[in-house]
Amino acid sequence: MYVIELALRMSPMPVSVQRKEHDAAEGLYQQVRTALEQGQPRLLELTCEKVEGKRLSVLTSDLLAVQIYEKTAAAGGSKRPGFSLDV
Template sequence: MYVVELSLKLSPMPVAVQRKELEAAQALYAEVKQTLESGQPRLLELHCEKEEGKRISLLSSELVAVQMYEKSATGGGARRPGFSFDG
């Protein structure tokens, strides 16, 4: 399972949607990234593959960042979202 997480302006909690396949997650990530690069506000409608009825629409001008990561099956997986230094 892969998670595409969106950070929004003035919101401490990100919006996350899940994709079952890596290719689907990469395609969504690329779509959101392209929308951010265009600089033109548009409405993005996202749905979650894990919970079929879960949908959200948001204005792209409110996006600050997008990240993609693999959701591990175990609680202490090796891949963590975001960036960190291991020391």
């Protein structure tokens, strides 16, 4: 399972959706990244493959960052959820 996580302006918690396949996750990551690069406010609607019926709409002008990572089955995985700086 792959997680696409969005950091939003004025929000302490990121929002995320999940994809089962790497190619689908990479495609969504690129779609969000393109929206960030264009800089024009528009509504971006995302769906989640893990939680059926989960839909998320965000205004692209409120997006600060996007990241993609693989969700590991192990509880003590090396990647912590959220945006963080690993030193």
